[in-house]
Amino acid sequence: DTEPPANNIALHQLTELLKGSVERGEGNSCLIIGPKGSGKTRICNQALLDVSTRPITIRLSGHVQYNDRLAMREIARQVSIQANESLSAAFGNDEDPFAGKPGEHAENDDGDDLNTVLPPTSHLPSLISSLSSLSRPVVILIDAFDLFTGHARQALLYCLLDAVQSCRTGGEGNRGIAVVGLTSRVDVVNLLEKRVKSRFSHRILRTAGMRRVEDWSMLLRECLCTPAGDRHDEPPSNDDNDEQGKWQELWHRSVDKFLNERPFSDILKDIFSLTRDLRVLIRIMTGAILDLTANSPFLSANTVQPHAIAHRNSQYTHVLSTLSYPSICLLIAVQHVRTSGHDAFTFEMLHELFRDQVRTSAAAPVTIGGGGIGMMNAGRAQAFEQLVCIRIFRPVSSPTAGLAGEFIKHRCIIERQELKAAVERLGQTTLKKWLNK
Numbered sequence: 001d002t003e004p005p006a007n008n009i010a011l012h013q014l015t016e017l018l019k020g021s022v023e024r025g026e027g028n029s030c031l032i033i034g035p036k037g038s039g040k041t042r043i044c045n046q047a048l049l050d051v052s053t054r055p056i057t058i059r060l061s062g063h064v065q066y067n068d069r070l071a072m073r074e075i076a077r078q079v080s081i082q083a084n085e086s087l088s089a090a091f092g093n094d095e096d097p098f099a100g101k102p103g104e105h106a107e108n109d110d111g112d113d114l115n116t117v118l119p120p121t122s123h124l125p126s127l128i129s130s131l132s133s134l135s136r137p138v139v140i141l142i143d144a145f146d147l148f149t150g151h152a153r154q155a156l157l158y159c160l161l162d163a164v165q166s167c168r169t170g171g172e173g174n175r176g177i178a179v180v181g182l183t184s185r186v187d188v189v190n191l192l193e194k195r196v197k198s199r200f201s202h203r204i205l206r207t208a209g210m211r212r213v214e215d216w217s218m219l220l221r222e223c224l225c226t227p228a229g230d231r232h233d234e235p236p237s238n239d240d241n242d243e244q245g246k247w248q249e250l251w252h253r254s255v256d257k258f259l260n261e262r263p264f265s266d267i268l269k270d271i272f273s274l275t276r277d278l279r280v281l282i283r284i285m286t287g288a289i290l291d292l293t294a295n296s297p298f299l300s301a302n303t304v305q306p307h308a309i310a311h312r313n314s315q316y317t318h319v320l321s322t323l324s325y326p327s328i329c330l331l332i333a334v335q336h337v338r339t340s341g342h343d344a345f346t347f348e349m350l351h352e353l354f355r356d357q358v359r360t361s362a363a364a365p366v367t368i369g370g371g372g373i374g375m376m377n378a379g380r381a382q383a384f385e386q387l388v389c390i391r392i393f394r395p396v397s398s399p400t401a402g403l404a405g406e407f408i409k410h411r412c413i414i415e416r417q418e419l420k421a422a423v424e425r426l427g428q429t430t431l432k433k434w435l436n437k
């Protein structure tokens, strides 16, 4: 079993919680917190399969429904598709405030003035309270939950958690409702307003990415060796079966060889050291698999390597080639900060490293503007700002009032290999020497 232990526990807890709502009519809320790609969505899907009856499942995302009115319309739309009931019944008929009758929304999708299509927020409480009177229990999954805390008065979260709470305290004919928030922000509970927080159950489940690169390797084997052909409509003839069996044997052997080869395990380790996000691995491997042909039908380190590189470089190779000389100097200084065991840095730290380099080394980058280095302070601060601006430097914590900019710690997302390639391209010997010091 390749499932990380934390996820197994979370899955178990979530399944119990959903069963409570779906099978016993309870009101429940919880948060699932874990890094990107660590399996939050996956365990939700799994847990939903494990409950006995299918609830009405509403999926929202803070990235898409960036205000409550969009979320309201989406809720109404998903309910009408799944339940064949229009929520407008809750409003004494006349007119459906959630212009989202099945089949109709397609035309409305674009071109329309959003304001005329979106329901007014005054309908929010009645919309949410009508969820518990639907014919089936309701499960609401809220992806990027932290973004919903930025909506005006946290109205939707308030209404949802309030509905959960009033469901818990009884009420005949209630169907049960579960609100599940998914986020990678560990401090998300602190973002809730008091009245919202007090309605939240404070049940928190955690997912964790895989901890060892060997787990990735095992998972890859499982994915690559999933039997194909199960979904064919026509049962294969005996001949086909033979052929397929032979092919499968060949394929499995090639996968084993490929996964155990040194060059590939090095690539895998490289990716793993950059990110634990499984989606990155999946994307890279998908690219490699699409490159297979009838003439070269087996995976090798060589088929994967270009995709791994492309993935690493995709965003920044170009950016690095456009950076000014002082910016490159700062990036080199960052590498030296890292070598000395620190991950975060301030402008002052980088500047000092730069000054040291100038003082002590004949290989100092003295070519800047052809002038004295001592005068570069202004230029370098500007370079720092530029790097912050294009998000190559990112603040470790959010800016605190009263803390001057030069004291805020930053991290750098450029890795040594990328910078090295950029410096090579630049062809400045002094910079090369400083980087390789």
Ligand SMILES: Nc1ncnc2c1ncn2[C@@H]1O[C@H](COP(=O)(O)OP(=O)(O)O)[C@@H](O)[C@H]1O
Binding pocket: 002, 003, 004, 034, 035, 036, 037, 038, 039, 040, 041, 042, 043, 207, 219, 278, 279, 282
């Ligand atoms: N233990 C696991 N075994 C197999 N695939 C996994 C596992 N954990 C995550 N994945 C896969 O990794 C990808 C990212 O998982 P996802 O649940 O979308 O992460 P999150 O929602 O936390 O960002 C999905 O394709 C998912 O199927």
Ligand SMILES: [Mg+2]
Binding pocket: 040, 041, 042, 143, 182
């Ligand atoms: Mg997800």
